[in-house]
Amino acid sequence: MNIAVLKFPGTTCDKDVQRALKLIDGAEPEIVHSKSKPEVLKEAKGIIIPGGYSFGDYVRPGALAANSEIMDGVIEMAAAGHPILGISNGFQMLTEVGLLPGTLLRNNNCKFICKWVYLRVCEESTLFTDSLAGLIIRIPIAHEYGNFYCSDHTLTALRNAERIPFRYCNSKGDPLMEFNPNGSIDNIAGVFNDKGNILGMMPHPERACRSLLGSIDGLIILENFVRGTQSA
């Protein structure tokens, strides 16, 4: 195992993520159950927290998972600089733990939304967006709580430090409100931590890894993640 795919009770996307990672050379993903001891994570070089409904999303999405013991291991790996990717419910957990800024509110139409969206990738090349800088990519979303919100102060900091890798846009790359599916502030679909080794994103890259399914844009993000684990 060099990549730990974390599974909580109610996590649904663990196998999808594992399957997508297996398409990538050098990736040895293993599903790690949240009941495992936090030390188990040290065997890995990177962690992906997949989407789903951890603990049924009871209390609030990600909240119960964020308080489980395994998260101590995630925090430790984060501090050591290993790449960590939180997708959808995983993104929600990372904000709950405080590893990522902001919070994810309920979608502004108060409904679950599943659809293909376009994302504008930031201009700066980063660990996760290598070879995608400035491009428009297409990946599906599926969530009810994806409406990213943060204070003006945080937003300014995120913008200034180029910590917003993905923004919802139209097929031409214009990040207009009309193409924002959930009401997120500044059309934000994903954010980095200040060191750039942690990415949280609402769209599901593992669902855009085979051309039969309509896009391979997500595979590039996962490939970048895998490469990141090798150099960390």
Add this chain to the structure above:
Amino acid sequence: MLTKEELDHAAKILERPPNPTELAMLEVLWSESCSYKSSKRWFHLFNMEGERVVSNALEGEIGLVDIGDELLLGVTIESRNHAANAEPFHGASTGIGEIIRDILSHGCKPVGLMNCLRFGPLVDEHEVYKLKEVVRGLSYYGNSVGIPTIGGDTEFDISFKGRCVVNVACFGVVEADRVMRSTPLTPGHELIIFGAETSRDLTIPGTEKDIQGFVQTGDPLTKKTILDALEIILEERLLEGLQDIGSGGLASAAGRMVSHGNTGIEIHLEKVPISDTSMIPFEIITSRAQERMLCIVSPEKRERVLSVLKEFEIQASVIGHVTEDSNYTAFLNGEIVVKMPLKLLVEGFPVPSRIEIEDTPVDHPIDWVPETLDHRVIIKNLMHLTNLCDREWISSQFDQHILTSTVIDIGDNAGVIELPKGKLLAFSADCNSNWCRLDPWTGTANSAAESLRNLVATGAEPIFIADCLNFGNPERPESYGQYIDAFRGLGQFSSDFEIPIVGGSVSLYNEENIDGEIRRINPTPQIIMGGLFTEGRKPTRRNLVTPWANIFLVGKTHRELNGTDFQELQLGSRKGLPPRYLPGDEQRSMRAVLQAHKAGIIRSCNNIGRGGLAAGLIKMILQSEYGFTITVDDIPGTAKTLPEILYSETPARYLIEVTESNQPQFLGIMDNNDASVVELGLTQQEKIAEFGEFSLNIQEVVKSYRRGLRDLVE
């Protein structure tokens, strides 16, 4: 409620009156939904056999279809009408829970869900509320357990006001040698109940007539955990039998498991984990509490099963064992509370007599079509009708992509998913309940034909049918007449096309007596069809993909405007005879289109259904960058006037995009199959819709289509 005849019959067999617990069990198992007592006698009309059929619903199983390479597809469909009417959110969500358990109980891994919904017109706020809650319930449960929703259909009609129809289907895959089937069991093997506790609030049996507000609540987190645990248990081949505890509770689940052999069961009710210690035997044994399953294990594998369940923190208890007699015996603290022959319980009901009045469909002259019509306005309004417009408001609430195998999302002719070993399967769902009201026989056969065309348009070859028959009270001759006519129509279709019916379900008594007037739903024989792509073929979508390609119309267009959405738009109602069922034409078109698909020369293809040729063409440009210019002067068939050509809903028709260079081969294939074909015109570089005599403002039409549902629900 049991009839006096049924009560007397049970007492005669038992040689004593049944006690209250036994009565409750008989009531559950002899209800229509468990016993099919009004329906079984008609199953002979269905074609249920075929080389791909491993089992069908008749054998008390789910449908199992051989899809090649040692893989089986499990198919099941259920109705949740009565529960959803009482409590839309929980009624709908627990429906998903139950069918998933059905699929699981045969060892299948669930891979896709469908839902077929009927509501009253959305001008009524209560109907809007029900639609929202039902969709939220389906979405909440399906999304939470991580199974994609891959299709379905939705229809609105006044007959469903206050009586919504909610049908749910689930598909699963299993390797042929790992399928769990109900086989004769070995005495001494043990019964383990696992999952949620058995609770009281839900003990009203599945007698459709009497459900009034007693609805179960679901818990998808528990279900997801059960799914994860079962994956290990099945992988290790630990079980002799597995059964979902659904409607009918322990009475039905245990009964179904052992009724195949000459064995019986003995269960000890005090060992069933219950939520309230004051529950009495009949409550424990007929409770419909969700998220419970029952399995049979040999004594040597018991500990391993219990330890896997414990690992996932799933409550489990050994409650009894298989016996050598053929009785269902239940004890409470050592005292016998139930002792009945299983045969009596499972199939021993006296067959009730039912009287059928055959409907005589009434024709209506097509004298209601105005002489002058502004087709630009008509088409815009047609695309805005709730029965024709964009369903995205509904489908976007379902996770369609989990399991990363969805090839075509909801909204095209059929949903397509990828299964293990590279197999691609297409699924469609159809029922035009108004056609079925006007003529149950024809409407049912044509609903199936529509479902067939939806598969064929994508390039899939139909391999099975599943149905859910939603009707009124079978004790009323006119309602029973509609029901039986639908059986005949579907039976005829399944024979004509040699497509086996593998799964099915029945929901009767969908009616109410309001101030002495019987209000009944339109006959709703919901059809679901599945089709397989030949190896290496990719599915074809409906949107135009090339500029300057030819657009062909396959099939004849007849003067059939009665029963159509155009009639609904003009008159606000539908009358007369619906479009005729044309098996010969349908076969010719199907064979020709499938052959052209195989030759790889179809760029895009659409089935013509609701809204006729006009709506069919519009749907091809909605998702496309391109448009079309066509003329409709010389169309095969009896349709002559422009409204007839544009809006007739004659079956057996397709719209097909073919590039210039492939035209001779395409026409050759049509000719070889004796299919009618005419070139309508060309695709265009710009997104325009030019019909010769008029052209449409496409932005307006698209907006109208997109807003149809949203204008009423937002």
